Amino acid sequence: VSIDSQHGALQLNQYKLLDNIGQGSYGIVKLVYNEEDETHYAMKILSKKKLMKKAGVFGRMIPGKKGSANPLAKVYREIALLKKLDHPNVVKLVEVLDDPDEDNLYLVFELVHRGEILQVPTDKPLDEETARKNFRDIVMGVEYLHYQRIVHRDIKPSNLLVDSDGRIKIADLGVSTELRACGELLSGSTGTPAFAAPETTMPGVHYSGTLCDVWSMGVTLYCLVTGRIPWDGTGSIIGVQAAIRNEPLKFPEKPVISKDLRDLISRMLNKNPLERITLSEIKEHIWLTN
Numbered sequence: 001v002s003i004d005s006q007h008g009a010l011q012l013n014q015y016k017l018l019d020n021i022g023q024g025s026y027g028i029v030k031l032v033y034n035e036e037d038e039t040h041y042a043m044k045i046l047s048k049k050k051l052m053k054k055a056g057v058f059g060r061m062i063p064g065k066k067g068s069a070n071p072l073a074k075v076y077r078e079i080a081l082l083k084k085l086d087h088p089n090v091v092k093l094v095e096v097l098d099d100p101d102e103d104n105l106y107l108v109f110e111l112v113h114r115g116e117i118l119q120v121p122t123d124k125p126l127d128e129e130t131a132r133k134n135f136r137d138i139v140m141g142v143e144y145l146h147y148q149r150i151v152h153r154d155i156k157p158s159n160l161l162v163d164s165d166g167r168i169k170i171a172d173l174g175v176s177t178e179l180r181a182c183g184e185l186l187s188g189s190t191g192t193p194a195f196a197a198p199e200t201t202m203p204g205v206h207y208s209g210t211l212c213d214v215w216s217m218g219v220t221l222y223c224l225v226t227g228r229i230p231w232d233g234t235g236s237i238i239g240v241q242a243a244i245r246n247e248p249l250k251f252p253e254k255p256v257i258s259k260d261l262r263d264l265i266s267r268m269l270n271k272n273p274l275e276r277i278t279l280s281e282i283k284e285h286i287w288l289t290n
């Protein structure tokens, strides 16, 4: 992996590094141009040191906590997962550049041309017709992941990318978990607090990862059609978790949400995971089928 500046743009092997197109707790995503196949890609740049530090604080071998000593194992597990996935509604990993002596790790993905589906909050939410088209793709993508025994655990608008043909691809399996046995229960909280199911906020409670993904899809669908998150608990994580656990779901006056859509969102945001609508029931719901 040699980086030499050429006409001012950084070069990484056959990739010319261009603009920053994504930013998050994970690191950054750059638009890159592959000179060999004359194609643009999205390159996610991860710092191993940063991953070690992050894992170092939380990843310390807590007695009895499963998981490997090497915090990078998580990233390599994500990469192994991504390499085996192949679905029109999941981002496609095409190459990994990993120089053992280098701090950075480069994940090269097929470019999903129009980027994130929606910035939240926004005063220009999607109309129901567009939201329905997009949500159908999201359901297919999540169903595929669950079929592969993977729970995403961080479904939210910024991880949903729109391709040039308007189709949605799910991104960021960074905090996903591969279930050893299907139906395996999980514990601990990961992902983004405002999108996390109430049962994930109770310490020591074991919960179904697939039902949590349904909850996050519900919060996401609410965001797509209202432009806001349903519970924001004055910004603090504890505040948002308390609001999610205790406050009833409310829809804003504007924009007007149809009865069928309000019904679907309410069933996905049922605080009791055992009563919550499942993915297969979502596929039969009148808002998605009519």
Ligand SMILES: COc1ccc(C(=O)/C=C\Nc2cc(OC)c(C(=O)O)cc2Cl)cc1
Binding pocket: 021, 022, 024, 026, 029, 042, 044, 091, 109, 110, 111, 112, 113, 114, 115, 116, 161, 170, 171, 172, 173, 174
């Ligand atoms: C305006 O045009 C734009 C076109 C593409 C983008 C874009 O791609 C952004 C993020 N991308 C990604 C993020 C990921 O994680 C967080 C992962 C992953 O780890 O799975 C993969 C990808 Cl691709 C942005 C703007």
